[in-house]
Every structure is written in C-alpha cells, then in structure tokens.
Amino acid sequence: MTGGATQPAIRATLEDVARAAGVSLATVDRVVNRREGVRAKTVARVEAAVAKLGYRADLAAARLARGQTFRFAFVLPTGSNSFMTNLSEQVLRTADWLAGQRGFIDILHVDVFDADVLAGALETLSPAYQGVAVIALDHPRVRAAIDELVGRGVAVVTLVSDAPSSRRLHYVGIDNPAAGRTAATLMGRFLAGREGTVAVIAGSLSLRDHTERQFGFHQILSSEYPNLPALPVIEGRDDSDRTRELTAALLARHADLRGIYCCGAGNRGIADALEASGRAREVVWITHELTQYTRRFLVRGTLDAVINQDPGHEARSAARILLAHCSGEPISADQERIRIDIFLRDNLP
Amino acid sequence: MTGGATQPAIRATLEDVARAAGVSLATVDRVVNRREGVRAKTVARVEAAVAKLGYRADLAAARLARGQTFRFAFVLPTGSNSFMTNLSEQVLRTADWLAGQRGFIDILHVDVFDADVLAGALETLSPAYQGVAVIALDHPRVRAAIDELVGRGVAVVTLVSDAPSSRRLHYVGIDNPAAGRTAATLMGRFLAGREGTVAVIAGSLSLRDHTERQFGFHQILSSEYPNLPALPVIEGRDDSDRTRELTAALLARHADLRGIYCCGAGNRGIADALEASGRAREVVWITHELTQYTRRFLVRGTLDAVINQDPGHEARSAARILLAHCSGEPISADQERIRIDIFLRDNLP
DNA sequence: TTGCTTCTGAGGTACGTAGATCAGAATTTT
DNA sequence: AAAATTCTGATCTACGTACCTCAGAAGCAA
CATH class of the missing domain: 1.10.260.40 (lambda repressor-like DNA-binding domains)
Structure with missing residues (x-):
C-alpha cells in the first residue's frame, strides 16, 4: 500500500x-x-x-459572516408537457437544496412560447433578483430583455432553450444539433441496409431547439444514409391529439415508412397511432425526453430509443452557476456540461 | 404571468x-x-x-459551530488504465471541493485486484477515517474487512466495483448486468438482420463487474438475436498487447466475425488489430469507458459505441454520500444513481 | 525636527448554530 | 407545606470570516 x-x-x-x-x-x-x-x-x-x-x-463561514442571501427567479412555462412538469419539480427540489446555501428560488410560470409575454415578464421582473434562469426564445425582444437584465447586473442563464446572441452568462442545456445527429445515427444504424422513408415530427419549427434537432438529424441522415430519404417535416405542435392524427396519416400514406424521429413532444399520440397500425415493431421510432410515458413505450418496444436531457441536472446546474457567479466562485465546467443521454430499454435509470 | x-x-x-x-x-x-x-x-x-x-x-452554520471535520479514505488501484487515471483525477478534484465543506480525502493506492492486499489495507486502515470509499472485490476476506470497518462505525461505500453481500452503506457505480444488456441490444440492432459471430473480450472473469457485464450481454444476445451466436469469452487481462494478439487471432480465424464486445480495458490493442485487418468498418465494436483513446476510436469510426460510467459523478457521489451519512443529512437518491451512458460519435461530451 | 500621510495592529461586532452552565421557576413527590 | 425533582431561561463561549473603528507606528516631505 x-x-x-x-x-x-x-x-x-x-x-x-x-x-x-x-x-x-x-x-x-x-x-x-x-x-x-x-x-x-x-x-x-x-x-x-x-x-x-x-x-x-471557508466559504460557508464567509457567507455566514457576509450575511449574503441570494434570490433567483426561474421562469418556466405555464403549459405542462411531462418534461416541463419534471423540470418544475426538479427546480423545486433544487430550491430546497439552495435554501441550505442561503439562496432562494422563486418560480414564475409564464407562457414562454409567446415572445412578447416572455419578454414582458423579464422586463417587469422584480429588481430583488440577483439571478434569473429562463427557458428562452431566440427572438429579438427576448434577447433585448435578457440584455437589459444583464446590463442591470443580473446574472442570466438560459435553460433548456438558448438565446445564443444575447449576453446571457451561460446556457444550461444540450447541444441540440448534436442531439439530432445522435438520433440520425441511431436511426441509420438500426435500419442498417434497409430501404424506406423516415418521417420527422417537430413541435414547431419556430422553436429553436426543434429546428436545430431536425437540422442535425437531416444533416447526418442525408449524408450517411441515402437509403433512408426523409419526408418533409411535420409540425405536431407538441400536442398528442394532433400527432396521433398526423402519424396515422403518415402510416396510411407511406407503406415504406421505416422510421419516425420526433424532436418535440406529443409522444402519446405517436404511440397510439403506431400501436393501432400494427407496425410498431417494424417502424423505428426515436424521440426526446424520458418521461413516464416514453419510459413505458420503451419498455413495451414501441419506442426504440430516447434522447434525453436530465432535468434534475439542468435545474441544479443552473442554480449552481447562478450561485457561483453571484458569490464570485469558480464553476467546474465539466460538471456543468449537460450530457445528451441515450436511453434504450436496457439502460433505463 | x-x-x-x-x-x-x-x-x-x-x-x-x-x-x-x-x-x-x-x-x-x-x-x-x-x-x-x-x-x-x-x-x-x-x-x-x-x-x-x-x-x-443552516447547515453551514451548524457545521461551523460544531467544528466537525470529516476524514475519508479513497482506496484506488495502483495499476493505471485510463479509466482509473481519470477516476483518480476526479477524486482529487472532489477532495478540493470537499475541503470547502470541512471534509478531507486521503487517497490510498493499493493493488485492489489482489484480495489479500486489499483486505489487508482495509484492516490496517487508520482509525482516523470516518468514511471509506473502496473499489471492492467480491471476496470473503474483503467482505469481512468491510464488515469489520462498518462494525467499528466507519461508513463504507463501494465504488465502481461492489461487494454486494457486505454491509457497505452504498454502492456507487453502474448496474453491470444492465450495461451488458445495453451493449447487446446495440450490437444486435446495429447488426440487424445480418448473420455472423460475435466475440466477447473480458479483462478477467474473476472480476465481478466483467462477469456481470458479459452475463447481461449473453442473456440478451442469445435470447433476442439468434442470428448472432457468441464465441467463447476471451480473457485479455486488461492488457493492450494481449488483446491485440487475441483480436488479431479472432479476425484471422473467424471470417464471419461481425461484432466485438469488450467488457474490460485493453482497447488500444483491439483498435490496432481491427485497423490492421482492414475490417474496422464492417465489424461492430462496442466497449466500455470513455477515455482519450476510446474517444479517438469512436471519432475515427473504428469503435461504434461506448458504454460509460462517469468517474466525476462517481467520485462526487461517493463523497456526498459519505459526508451526508456522517453528518446525518439525507441524500437524494436519484442524484446519486450512476447512469449507464451510451456514447456514439455524435453525442460525445 | 516637525508635520503629514500612509500603513498596521488591536479590538470590536456580527452572522446562525452548538453546547455548556447555572439560577430559578414550575411541577411533582414526600 | 416543604422538599425534591424536573424543566426552562438567561447568558456565555466558540466556530471562521467580514467589516468596522481608532490609535499609533512607520515612512516621507518640508
């Protein structure tokens, strides 16, 4: 020894x-x-x-002596797909942890998909906050609102969805083009050697993360898997009913449909349509975000792979980054890097 | 809003x-x-x-008032494949962080693959330690040594490799059978529809984690992919030179070799042999642990997928669990669960 | 040297909690 | 009712750091 x-x-x-x-x-x-x-x-x-x-x-003693307390706002969407619900819950847990570090988190629910509403919420944010984590939209007004906050000395991190050209301190989320490329590689390899078309379902192409994912997906699919031409992107608006109908129509129209990549939400609709068609096993379906539903579809074999970002990690990371910035401490970059998780039936957590 | x-x-x-x-x-x-x-x-x-x-x-104030300090020992292997080197470095970083929480980590380097040496090291451990993290061996003497430590009131967590029947507080590492199953599913799906044999290379079958991985791998491969019979397991002793020769021999002997699953180390040898054979692109190779080498092989296309456990997460998790236990705080189970990461060329961190 | 500025030391309070002592109050037992 | 016991309050120190004041030392200029 x-x-x-x-x-x-x-x-x-x-x-x-x-x-x-x-x-x-x-x-x-x-x-x-x-x-x-x-x-x-x-x-x-x-x-x-x-x-x-x-x-x-001794940072704890120093904070105690300074009597510093921090107050952060987390701006989350009002709407509630499973991923966002999970994220909210993880933010609550993080708040709990942060309370032990003399930091406080308020959660504000806003319609983050409406640029004006989101920008308005940021503009009228109480000056009591030293930091803000926001699910951003890449829109001029939102960008301006973020920049104004930063100008006022507020630390801003973007969460899950970025506003890259803004002056935000940090983006806490995955590399979406890379996530799309990952999905394409899985699709291409799972369908190795076979011929057929692949459908791409996005929530909305005006959402930057969905666009980036489908961009990455197409990039790899078209260059490396010419045997698998992609159909035009379909917008499902993250709504299960709509994606159910769209998927059913796809399956009816395209007998040679071999794969479905969903880069947004609305997975329950896709699962329903696939299972109803009887082609669930032969069509490779890859989607995003591990939720109670996607987990079930994965176990059942309807769904083949999930590309995931860990909402717990994202919530904690955002809080850690805000806290570190406000108290002048360094952050450890590789602890804060959000991984692109791949989940199959076999490695579910 | x-x-x-x-x-x-x-x-x-x-x-x-x-x-x-x-x-x-x-x-x-x-x-x-x-x-x-x-x-x-x-x-x-x-x-x-x-x-x-x-x-x-206020936990910080409480700890300050109590003047408690904690001292933990991390027992790591002397030998140094890339994974263990990474792990050591991450433990050092964790030590740095823990120092800010009034905790101290000593790293002891021991030949953890020799049960007697490992057990001896645990038996003679200074009583100054309130907690120990150890890369365990599932061996009666090691088990007894762990149990004795626990009996003395020392918190023991097993790291990376478990001793399941011991009285350790917690196992910080991945579910190895599940990791093997994950590898098998990837192998089976990447080789969808093709016929041929699959080789399994382990470090040593007396290492519990390697055995568990190959067990999980065979379980799925034999039940779900009858088109891909597995060759008898080969022991490469985690040594690159040996795995190079073994892989070269495999490739020479089996013209129908379609896949290689390596559930241990020695990846450089496999890469060399595969690249020398000219069959690197057609043989699906899946291995464990993301290192500077496996990363390179993945980018180059020689390696198809890496099953990974995050050493940074493991080191921090072990420290957090020991600290929480010693100061009577609760731990958050799902933050401490070590994920089975899948890395393809496209989602490398 | 004197006067002046710049630096330094000594000492204090504060943060929120742990933990101790001890007097005195409240309650129970005799 | 007195004594014994149990409970409670007041007050103190300590942890390691931040931040304050003020006296006085050291250095410099005239």
Missing part, C-alpha cells in the same frame, strides 16, 4: 496565516480580500504565508 | 422560532437537537413554531 495525497487534518485559518506572516488578522483580511492600504512588501509576506499554509477561505 | 412558489426573503433562525414559541433559545435548541429535558407540551409548542416558520437549520 502506498500513501497518497494527504491533506492537513485541519485547515489553516486566517489567524494561522496572520501568525505565520507576523502580521495581524486585519492585515491578512485586507490582503485576502484585496482591500487598499497594505504596503507591497507586506502583501507579499502575507501571500507567501497563504501559499505556504495552503490557506483557503 | 402567474406567481409561483415564493419563499420568505430571509430564512427563519432559531431565535425567530424561540420568539414565535414564546420560549428561550436554549429550549428551542434542546427540541431541535432532540436533547432531554423539555416537557412534551413545550416540545409540541416549539415544533409547531418550527413548522409554521418553516425553520430549517
């Missing part, structure tokens, strides 16, 4: 540093918090002591 | 509760920390006030 990185049993405190540097607590405090009024020579002495003892501020 | 769950701007403190209940701070403290010497009626009054104000202890 070889010993490894051993750390001191107790961490050095400001007082230890003061003693080691031969100065007083007040001086160390001035140096550590970059306050004025310390001679360069003394600064150097203190910094040497800090380095030697490996002093690191 | 509709308002959501709004929390009080500042959290209630012990003093607020005392005032609300009409008792003193000392009494509230007694009730909250379940100390003796408070009449039932008073307890009820205090608890009502706690509930009414939604009081929750």
Whole structure:
C-alpha cells in the first residue's frame, strides 16, 4: 500500500496565516480580500504565508459572516408537457437544496412560447433578483430583455432553450444539433441496409431547439444514409391529439415508412397511432425526453430509443452557476456540461 | 404571468422560532437537537413554531459551530488504465471541493485486484477515517474487512466495483448486468438482420463487474438475436498487447466475425488489430469507458459505441454520500444513481 | 525636527448554530 | 407545606470570516 495525497487534518485559518506572516488578522483580511492600504512588501509576506499554509477561505463561514442571501427567479412555462412538469419539480427540489446555501428560488410560470409575454415578464421582473434562469426564445425582444437584465447586473442563464446572441452568462442545456445527429445515427444504424422513408415530427419549427434537432438529424441522415430519404417535416405542435392524427396519416400514406424521429413532444399520440397500425415493431421510432410515458413505450418496444436531457441536472446546474457567479466562485465546467443521454430499454435509470 | 412558489426573503433562525414559541433559545435548541429535558407540551409548542416558520437549520452554520471535520479514505488501484487515471483525477478534484465543506480525502493506492492486499489495507486502515470509499472485490476476506470497518462505525461505500453481500452503506457505480444488456441490444440492432459471430473480450472473469457485464450481454444476445451466436469469452487481462494478439487471432480465424464486445480495458490493442485487418468498418465494436483513446476510436469510426460510467459523478457521489451519512443529512437518491451512458460519435461530451 | 500621510495592529461586532452552565421557576413527590 | 425533582431561561463561549473603528507606528516631505 502506498500513501497518497494527504491533506492537513485541519485547515489553516486566517489567524494561522496572520501568525505565520507576523502580521495581524486585519492585515491578512485586507490582503485576502484585496482591500487598499497594505504596503507591497507586506502583501507579499502575507501571500507567501497563504501559499505556504495552503490557506483557503471557508466559504460557508464567509457567507455566514457576509450575511449574503441570494434570490433567483426561474421562469418556466405555464403549459405542462411531462418534461416541463419534471423540470418544475426538479427546480423545486433544487430550491430546497439552495435554501441550505442561503439562496432562494422563486418560480414564475409564464407562457414562454409567446415572445412578447416572455419578454414582458423579464422586463417587469422584480429588481430583488440577483439571478434569473429562463427557458428562452431566440427572438429579438427576448434577447433585448435578457440584455437589459444583464446590463442591470443580473446574472442570466438560459435553460433548456438558448438565446445564443444575447449576453446571457451561460446556457444550461444540450447541444441540440448534436442531439439530432445522435438520433440520425441511431436511426441509420438500426435500419442498417434497409430501404424506406423516415418521417420527422417537430413541435414547431419556430422553436429553436426543434429546428436545430431536425437540422442535425437531416444533416447526418442525408449524408450517411441515402437509403433512408426523409419526408418533409411535420409540425405536431407538441400536442398528442394532433400527432396521433398526423402519424396515422403518415402510416396510411407511406407503406415504406421505416422510421419516425420526433424532436418535440406529443409522444402519446405517436404511440397510439403506431400501436393501432400494427407496425410498431417494424417502424423505428426515436424521440426526446424520458418521461413516464416514453419510459413505458420503451419498455413495451414501441419506442426504440430516447434522447434525453436530465432535468434534475439542468435545474441544479443552473442554480449552481447562478450561485457561483453571484458569490464570485469558480464553476467546474465539466460538471456543468449537460450530457445528451441515450436511453434504450436496457439502460433505463 | 402567474406567481409561483415564493419563499420568505430571509430564512427563519432559531431565535425567530424561540420568539414565535414564546420560549428561550436554549429550549428551542434542546427540541431541535432532540436533547432531554423539555416537557412534551413545550416540545409540541416549539415544533409547531418550527413548522409554521418553516425553520430549517443552516447547515453551514451548524457545521461551523460544531467544528466537525470529516476524514475519508479513497482506496484506488495502483495499476493505471485510463479509466482509473481519470477516476483518480476526479477524486482529487472532489477532495478540493470537499475541503470547502470541512471534509478531507486521503487517497490510498493499493493493488485492489489482489484480495489479500486489499483486505489487508482495509484492516490496517487508520482509525482516523470516518468514511471509506473502496473499489471492492467480491471476496470473503474483503467482505469481512468491510464488515469489520462498518462494525467499528466507519461508513463504507463501494465504488465502481461492489461487494454486494457486505454491509457497505452504498454502492456507487453502474448496474453491470444492465450495461451488458445495453451493449447487446446495440450490437444486435446495429447488426440487424445480418448473420455472423460475435466475440466477447473480458479483462478477467474473476472480476465481478466483467462477469456481470458479459452475463447481461449473453442473456440478451442469445435470447433476442439468434442470428448472432457468441464465441467463447476471451480473457485479455486488461492488457493492450494481449488483446491485440487475441483480436488479431479472432479476425484471422473467424471470417464471419461481425461484432466485438469488450467488457474490460485493453482497447488500444483491439483498435490496432481491427485497423490492421482492414475490417474496422464492417465489424461492430462496442466497449466500455470513455477515455482519450476510446474517444479517438469512436471519432475515427473504428469503435461504434461506448458504454460509460462517469468517474466525476462517481467520485462526487461517493463523497456526498459519505459526508451526508456522517453528518446525518439525507441524500437524494436519484442524484446519486450512476447512469449507464451510451456514447456514439455524435453525442460525445 | 516637525508635520503629514500612509500603513498596521488591536479590538470590536456580527452572522446562525452548538453546547455548556447555572439560577430559578414550575411541577411533582414526600 | 416543604422538599425534591424536573424543566426552562438567561447568558456565555466558540466556530471562521467580514467589516468596522481608532490609535499609533512607520515612512516621507518640508
């Protein structure tokens, strides 16, 4: 057995540093918090002591002393497909956790799909918030509202759906074109060697994430799987009834339909239509977001793969990023990167 | 816009509760920390006030006041395939984070594949540790060593590799049979309709995780893909040179080889042999763990899919679980569940 | 040297909780 | 009713840091 990185049993405190540097607590405090009024020579002495003892501020104690509290707003949609419901619940849990870190989350429900309503909500947001997480829309008015918040010194992160050209601090969500490419590769490989058409169902092509997914999907499908031509994109408006009818029509019209990629919601409609047609097993269906429904369709074999983003991870990540930014702490990039999960029947969590 | 769950701007403190209940701070403290010497009626009054104000202890302040520090040992292997190197690095980062929570991690490097050495290391572990995370071996002596630690009141979590019949607090790692099943489903579907044999390369069948993976793999392959008979399992001892030779021999001997599932390490050898044979594109190769190498093989197209467990998540999860257990806090089960990640070329993080 | 500015030390309070002591009140037992 | 016991309140220190004030030391200019 070889010993490894051993750390001191107790961490050095400001007082230890003061003693080691031969100065007083007040001086160390001035140096550590970059306050004025310390001679360069003394600064150097203190910094040497800090380095030697490996002093690191006790963040909990510091926050306690500062009496800082943070208040964040999470702007979520009023409408409620399963994914958004899950996300809301995860935000509530995150709020619970954050309360232990002296941070508070208010959830505002807004029609995030209406740019004017969303922008209006952001514009009239209480100035009490140091940070905002918002399911954004890539629209000029929303962008302007975000930029204005940022200009006022509010930390803004976009959640799930980005507004890339805005001045938001961070985007917490998946790379949607890559998610589309992932779906296409799965589709192409599951249908290896077979000929037939593939349908793409989006919620709405005015939603940036849906557009990006279908873009990535088509990119790979057309270049690598010429045996699988894609049908024109269908807009299902994330509504189960509508997607049921559209899917039924697709199945009736295209006897050679081999695959369905749904880059939005409305999965219950697709499942109904597929199962009613009796072609559920032969048509490869790939969709997004693991919910109680998609999980069931996956287990049943109607659905072949789910591309997922973890709402729990997204909620926690958004909160961590806002908190870290507001208290001047660094964030660990690779912990905050939202993965594109692939779930098959066999690796369901 | 509709308002959501709004929390009080500042959290209630012990003093607020005392005032609300009409008792003193000392009494509230007694009730909250379940100390003796408070009449039932008073307890009820205090608890009502706690509930009414939604009081929750400020954990940071509590830890500060208690002056508790925790010391954990992470027992990692001396040998160093890429996965274990990544894991070590992630443990170091976790140590860094934990230092901010008044917790300290020592890393002990041990030959974890030798049951006697591993058990010896656990048996002679300094009593200074309140918690241990160990890459376990499912072996009677290791089990006994773990149980003895637990008996002494030390929190033990198994990491990556479990000792299921021991009294460990928690297993932080993936469900290996499920990972094997996932690999089999990918293999079967990527080879849809084709005929041919599939090879399985394990590190060693005396490693529980490798055995479980190949068990899961065979289970699905034999029941659902009769067109793809599996060849007898080959042991590559997680060594690149050996797997190179074994893979080359496989390719030479089996013209109908369609797939390779590697449930251990030694991937560089497999890649070399596959690329040298010129059959890299037609043979479906699925392996475990995303490393700098497997990432490269995936991008290049030699490797078709990686089943991964996130070492960063595992390290943090182990630390969080130990910390929560030692300070009597609850853990959030679904944040601690380690996912079976599937990575294709398109969804690499 | 004197006067002036700039730096430093000493000491304080505060944050929210833990934990201790001790006097005195309330309750029960004798 | 007195004594014994149990409960409660007041008050204190401590944790590690932030932030404040003020006196006085060190350094500099005249």
